[in-house]
Each structure stands twice: as C-alpha cells, then as structure tokens.
Amino acid sequence: MTGDPRPDGGVTTIVEAPVEQGRLANVADIRTIAGIEYRLAVRNRWALALTAVFAAFALGLITFSGASVGPDGFDRIVASLAVLAVYLVPLGALAFGYDAIVGAEDNGWLQALFALPIRRWRVAIGTYLGRAIALVAAIAIGFGIAGGMLIAEFGLAEWSTYTVFMLGAIALGLSFLAIALVLSSLAREKTHALGGALVVWAWFVLVHDLLALGVIAAFRLSDAAVAALVLSNPAGVFRILVLGMLGAGGDAGFATVMSAAGLSYPVLVAAMIAWIVIPLIVAGVLIQRRRL
Amino acid sequence: MKITIEAVEKRYGDVVALAGPSFEIPTGSTFGVLGTNGAGKTTLFELLVGHDVPDAGDITLGGLHAADAGPKLRQQVGYLPEQVGFPPLLSGREVLTVHARARQLGPERDDRVAEVLETVGLTEAADRKIAGYSNGMRGRLGLAAALLAEPPVLVLDEPTAGLDPRGVETFHRLIERVSTETNATVVVSSHVLSEVERLCDSVAILHEGTLCAAGSVDELAMETDVQSNITLRPVDDAAERLWDVLGKYGSVNEQGDRLVLTCPGERLLELLGELANADVDGIEVSEPGLDTAFHAAIDDTVDGSSGVADV
Numbered sequence: 001m002t003g004d005p006r007p008d009g010g011v012t013t014i015v016e017a018p019v020e021q022g023r024l025a026n027v028a029d030i031r032t033i034a035g036i037e038y039r040l041a042v043r044n045r046w047a048l049a050l051t052a053v054f055a056a057f058a059l060g061l062i063t064f065s066g067a068s069v070g071p072d073g074f075d076r077i078v079a080s081l082a083v084l085a086v087y088l089v090p091l092g093a094l095a096f097g098y099d100a101i102v103g104a105e106d107n108g109w110l111q112a113l114f115a116l117p118i119r120r121w122r123v124a125i126g127t128y129l130g131r132a133i134a135l136v137a138a139i140a141i142g143f144g145i146a147g148g149m150l151i152a153e154f155g156l157a158e159w160s161t162y163t164v165f166m167l168g169a170i171a172l173g174l175s176f177l178a179i180a181l182v183l184s185s186l187a188r189e190k191t192h193a194l195g196g197a198l199v200v201w202a203w204f205v206l207v208h209d210l211l212a213l214g215v216i217a218a219f220r221l222s223d224a225a226v227a228a229l230v231l232s233n234p235a236g237v238f239r240i241l242v243l244g245m246l247g248a249g250g251d252a253g254f255a256t257v258m259s260a261a262g263l264s265y266p267v268l269v270a271a272m273i274a275w276i277v278i279p280l281i282v283a284g285v286l287i288q289r290r291r292l
Numbered sequence: 293m294k295i296t297i298e299a300v301e302k303r304y305g306d307v308v309a310l311a312g313p314s315f316e317i318p319t320g321s322t323f324g325v326l327g328t329n330g331a332g333k334t335t336l337f338e339l340l341v342g343h344d345v346p347d348a349g350d351i352t353l354g355g356l357h358a359a360d361a362g363p364k365l366r367q368q369v370g371y372l373p374e375q376v377g378f379p380p381l382l383s384g385r386e387v388l389t390v391h392a393r394a395r396q397l398g399p400e401r402d403d404r405v406a407e408v409l410e411t412v413g414l415t416e417a418a419d420r421k422i423a424g425y426s427n428g429m430r431g432r433l434g435l436a437a438a439l440l441a442e443p444p445v446l447v448l449d450e451p452t453a454g455l456d457p458r459g460v461e462t463f464h465r466l467i468e469r470v471s472t473e474t475n476a477t478v479v480v481s482s483h484v485l486s487e488v489e490r491l492c493d494s495v496a497i498l499h500e501g502t503l504c505a506a507g508s509v510d511e512l513a514m515e516t517d518v519q520s521n522i523t524l525r526p527v528d529d530a531a532e533r534l535w536d537v538l539g540k541y542g543s544v545n546e547q548g549d550r551l552v553l554t555c556p557g558e559r560l561l562e563l564l565g566e567l568a569n570a571d572v573d574g575i576e577v578s579e580p581g582l583d584t585a586f587h588a589a590i591d592d593t594v595d596g597s598s599g600v601a602d603v
Contacts (some may be wrong), residue, residue: 032393036382043381108377112387112437114343115371116394117363292343292375 029118030126037130041096047134050092054142057084062146074154075246078165081146082242085169086235090176090205093135094197097180100127101287102187111292121284128181128280135173143169161246168242171272175234176200178279185286208233227263234275241268293354293368293444293477294319295340300349302335302501309335312349313503315496317479322471324492325481326586331498333481334374337449340479341371353445367395370438374449377430380423384414384433387422388440395441404440412436413462428459435463439470446470448480452487460487467491489582497589504589512585520560521578522553530571537566 041047061084065077101124104110113123147162179200180193187193212229215221221229230236240263295317302310310332317323327333338344339351342358342365351358356365378387385405392401409418412432417425425433431454438446448467452460468491470476482488488495489509496506505512526534526549534551538544541563542555555563560577567575 028396029394032390036379036386036390039386040379040381104379107379108373108375109379111373112376112378112391112434113394115341115366115373115376115438116391117365117367117396118394119363292338292373 026122029122030129033113033118033123033126034130034133037100037127038133039130041131041134046096047138050096050135050138051142053092054088054138055145057088058143058146059149062149074150074158075161077150078158078161079243079246081143082165082168082239082246085143085165085172086239087205089139089169089173090201090235092138093173093176094180094183094201096135097128097131097177098184098187098193098197099190100131100181101184101283101290102190102193103184105292106190114292120287120290124181124185124284124287125280128178128283132174132177135177136170139170139173140166164245165242168238168272171276172234172238175272175275175279176204178276178283179234181283182279182286185283185290204233204235209236209239212236223262227267230263231267231271234272237268237271237275241265241272295323295354295445295477295479296350296352297336297340298350298352300336300339300346300351302332302339302344302346308501310339310346311501313496313498313501314349315503315506317477317494319477320475321493322467322478322480322491324488324495325479325498326483326485326488326495326582327481327498328500328590330500332501333498334449335501336498337371337373337447337479337481340447341366341369367441368443369445369447370441370443372434372438372446372448372451374453376434376437378422378433380421382422383419384409384422384425384429384436385418387433388436391437391440397441408436408440411439411466427454428456431455431459432462435466439466442474442476444476446476446478446480448478450481450483452482452484464491485581485583485586495582497586499590499593502593504593505585509582509585512582512589520555520557522555522560522563523547523576523578524551524553524567524570525549525573526551527571527573534570534572537570538563 058081061080062077065080099106101110104113104127110123114120143166147159147166150162151159180197183193183196183200187196212233215229216226230240245265297313297315297317299312299314300310301308301312313332313336325333325336335344339346340353340358342361345359353361353365353368356368358365378384382390388405388408389401392405397404406415406418409415412435414429414432414436417429422430422433431451435448435451438448452463455463464487467478467480470478471491478491480488480491492509494506494508495512497504497512522538524534524538531546531551535544538551538553541559542553545552545554553563564575564577
C-alpha cells in the first residue's frame with residue numbers, strides 16, 4: 001500500500017496494492033472465507049446441533065443394541081452404526097450445506113464477497129472448507145463419544161475397525177456436503193435448494209441401491225456395470241467399504257455383490273474421494289457462472 | 293482512474309438491459325448514473341466491476357478491461373452493490389476484517405478498520421452483532437467496506453436507499469469528503485435527483501438501456517428546451533414598459549403586483565442584461581435543474597425526437 005490514510009479516516013488516495021498471485025493468494029483467500037464460514041457455523045449452533053444428533057443416535061444405538069461381549073458383538077454394533085450413519089450423515093450434511101451459497105445470496109453476503117478481489121471459485125471452496133471443518137468435528141465428536149464407550153466396553157483390540165468406520169462416515173459427510181454445495185450454487189432460491197437436497201437424500205439413501213439391486217437381479221450385468229452401479233452412489237460406497245471390512249457381505253445386500261464385482265478398497269476409497277472432489281469442481285464452475 | 297464505456301450491449305434473453313451507451317467518466321469526478329427502473333443502471337455497474345461480461349462493446353477502467361480483469365479490477369474498485377448484506381451473527385468489525393484480508397491490507401489492517409468505522413460513525417457498534425444493526429447502520433457498514441482500501445474508483449449502487457434522513461446526510465458528507473480530499477472517481481446511481489445534483493459533477497441519464505443524455509448538470513439543464521421562469525416586481529408605473537420588454541422574450545403573466553415571464557433558458561442572460569437598468573424592485577430567476585433535464589431527456593428519448601446523446 002502506498003496510500004496515506006488520514007488520521008480522521010478520510011480517504012486520500014490509493015494504493016497500488018501488491019496483489020498476491022498464484023497459490024499464495026489462493027490459500028490466503030480460501031483461508032479467509034473458510035475461517036468466517038467456520039465461525040458462523042459455530043455461532044449459529046449448526047456444529048453443536050449436528051454433534052448432539054450424531055452422539056444421541058450413536059449412544060442410543062449402542063445402549064439398546066444388547067450385543068454380546070466379544071469381537072462379534074463389537075462388529076455387529078459397528079455394522080448397526082454404519083447403517084445408521086448412511087441415513088443420518090448425508091441428511092445432516094445436506095441440511096447443513098444446502099444454503100451455503102443461495103442463503104448467502106439471500107442475505108446479501110454473497111454480493112459483498114463477490115465485490116472483493118477474490119475469484120469466485122475460491123469463495124466456493126472456502127465456504128465448503130469452513131463448513132467441512134464444522135461437519136468433520138461434529139462427526140468425530142458425535143460418533144467418537146460412542147466409540148469411546150465401545151472401546152471401554154470391548155477393549156482396544158478393535159479400535160482400527162472403529163477408526164475405519166469413523167473415517168468412512170467423515171468421507172460420506174464430506175461428499176454429501178459437496179453435493180449440497182452444488183445444489184446451493186445451482187438454485188435461485190433457498191426452498192429450491194432444500195427441495196433438491198431432500199430429493200438427493202431420498203435418491204442416494206433410499207432409492208438408488210434398491211433400484212440397483214433390482215436391476216442386478218433382473219439382468220445379467222457385467223462386472224464393470226455392477227461396479228459402476230456401486231460407485232455411482234457415495235452412500236453405497238460407504239456401506240460396502242465399512243460392511244465389507246466387517247465381513248458382513250453375506251447378509252448386507254450390496255456387499256455380496258462387491259466381491260463378485262472385484263471392487264477393491266483402493267477403488268472404493270478413490271471413488272469416495274472423487275465424490276468429494278468432482279462436486280466441488282462442479283460447484284466452482286457453477287458459482288463462476290452465477291448471475292446475482 | 294478514468295472509466296470509458298464504449299457501445300456496451302447486454303441482453304438477458306429477450307430483455308435488452310443495455311443498448312450500446314457510450315460515455316466517459318473522468319478521473320476524480322463524482323458521476324451520477326440516473327434512470328428509470330429497468331434503465332440498466334445495475335447491469336452497467338455489474339459490467340463495470342466485472343461481475344458480468346457485455347455481449348458487445350467494452351468498459352475500461354484505467355486501461356483495465358472490465359470483462360477479463362477479474363480480481364485485479366476489483367482490487368481497484370470499491371463496490372457497494374444495491375443488495376449488499378452481511379451475516380447477522382458477525383460483528384461490523386469482523387466483516388471489515390474479512391474485507392481487509394481479502395484486499396490484502398498489510399499490518400495496518402486493524403488501524404484502517406478502526407479508522408473507517410470511525411468515518412462512518414460505527415465505532416461504538418463495531419463489536420456488536422449485525423443482527424442488532426438498523427438499516428442505516430448496515431448501509432454505513434457497506435459504505436465502510438467500500439471505502440476500506442481507499443480504492444481509486446468507488447461504485448455505489450443506490451447507496452442511500454433505505455437510509456433515514458440523518459443517514460443520508462452522513463452519506464452525502466462522506467462522499468463530498470471523498471470528492472474534495474481525494475482523486476477517487478466516484479460513480480453513484482440514485483433515484484433521488486436532488487442527491488445527484490448535490491453530489492455529482494456530471495451525470496448520464498439512461499432509459500431502457502439507452503443513453504438519453506450525459507454531461508455536467510448545468511450543461512444538461514441548459515440543453516433542455518424547458519423554459520426558465522423570471523418573476524419581477526415593477527416599481528410604480530413601470531409595469532407597462534416592462535410588459536413591452538418582456539414580451540420580446542416570451543409569455544408574460546401578471547400575478548398580483550408581480551410579472552412572471554416564461555422564456556427559453558438560452559435567452560436568459562440577454563434578458564437580464566436588458567433589465568439591468570429597468571425599474572424593478574426585485575428579480576427571481578427559476579432555472580431548470582436536473583429534475584427538468586432528467587424528464588426532458590427521458591421524454592425526448594421516448595418520443596424518439598432525440599437519438600443517442602452526443603457525448
């Protein structure tokens with residue numbers, strides 16, 4: 001800055017501000033937006049509410065599961081938690097993220113951000129990261145409390161299983177948060193984004209796997225087609241990732257298909273990462289084209 | 293920073309938002325953009341700050357092409373959008389700190405935030421949540437955000453809409469300070485003609501995307517065909533002689549002990565010269581102002597009697 005700000009706050013002159021370029025500017029801008037989004041998520045109590053919901057359901061499930069002590073009991077509880085997480089985590093992530101962009105436009109904040117010398121895609125990524133930190137913390141604490149109780153009950157021998165479940169749940173939340181960002185970047189009104197979020201949840205959580213199982217049962221599909229059906233649903237990927245690891249493939253529907261389709265863990269992990277990254281790229285493109 | 297708008301066209305579907313207006317905004321001027329609703333003012337501003345790209349034509353700010361300059365352009369422009377707002381759970385200071393970081397203000401960031409809060413009269417409310425701010429306070433916070441980095445160009449889209457009279461007065465004083473104390477170019481749109489007349493050196497009048505007129509307020513007023521009114525009070529028996537003199541310039545009416553002449557603005561100086569030694573007890577001249585010029589320019593465009601203004 002070469003400006004000469006007056007003590008009284010009067011505007012004097014400007015300022016050939018040395019605009020940071022490249023990665024440094026990217027990181028600084030994204031960090032600024034992410035920081036404010038995280039602060040807002042904490043202040044509006046979304047982070048607290050999500051933590052409470054995840055913890056309450058997880059604790060309720062392990063309290064009333066009545067599983068026997070031993071490795072089998074532990075696995076059954078984690079399998080039940082995974083089934084619970086498939087419903088709960090996407091719902092929480094979509095509810096938390098659907099208004100990220102369209103809500104900011106609603107209250108005029110997006111207009112204020114777009115007036116700044118920040119590329120729009122950085123606004124999208126910063127918004128996502130700020131909310132993602134709050135969501136990850138909510139999942140980690142909410143399900144972590146239940147994990148602590150399980151470890152106290154069953155010992156440390158099974159902690160790695162629970163860690164995989166936690167990481168899977170976090171990835172599941174991040175992927176649905178990214179999808180919510182797409183919906184929010186696409187919608188012109190908050191109600192449209194909310195409706196879209198509900199449709200997305202119903203499709204991926206309730207309808208997709210049922211339809212896929214029906215298709216698999218009705219037609220003789222190639223392994224590649226089966227794999228594609230599995231990978232086209234982040235909730236399905238999570239379900240197979242966790243239940244497959246627990247050895248529940250025999251009675252977990254889609255998990256049975258997994259071994260036949262030759263889906264390896266690296267492929268499933270890569271698919272989960274793609275379900276986070278690709279929606280983020282789409283949201284970045286959409287927000288770039290968004291007309292205020 | 294000089295702004296050049298050259299034959300800018302923008303269309304949204306079937307709606308023509310801008311139909312090729314061309315004009316220049318000189319460095320350091322305070323420039324008003326006037327127009328009816330849907331005239332294209334906000335579209336023009338969005339093109340000016342690079343939020344949208346024109347279908348044809350070009351806008352340059354100090355050599356930067358608005359269409360492709362991106363953040364580099366917005367580093368030079370303090371933009372207060374018409375629909376600006378802030379998250380209600382942040383404080384005014386936090387909002388300005390975000391702006392200061394995004395504008396890469398250095399170590400002086402906190403001091404500058406405090407200064408600009410003082411400038412807009414929000415020091416005491418700086419750490420309160422915006423949820424508790426009045427409309428006027430939010431408007432002043434928006435202005436503070438635009439002023440924060442002391443940009444060479446300020447673009448303010450209807451900045452006094454929703455402000456109470458005191459807020460409007462505060463805003464006027466701020467803009468007058470910016471005009472007198474800096475070389476910043478200020479572009480402001482408003483529906484309040486008296487406000488533009490007070491603040492702006494020059495104006496552009498838009499109607500349905502077309503430029504009706506542009507120039508200084510005085511020039512526009514003189515260019516209109518609208519008549520000036522001159523009210524005189526003749527001394528004793530001078531009324532009859534004055535009727536003859538005034539009759540050469542326009543129509544005369546008697547209103548009590550006064551004579552009221554309506555004559556073309558361009559003949560005003562000539563008339564006043566002739567009246568210099570006349571037996572009159574007082575002369576009041578009512579010249580056409582921006583209000584008259586605005587309506588005349590719009591009417592001319594609507595009637596098709598005047599094409600694009602010669603700027």
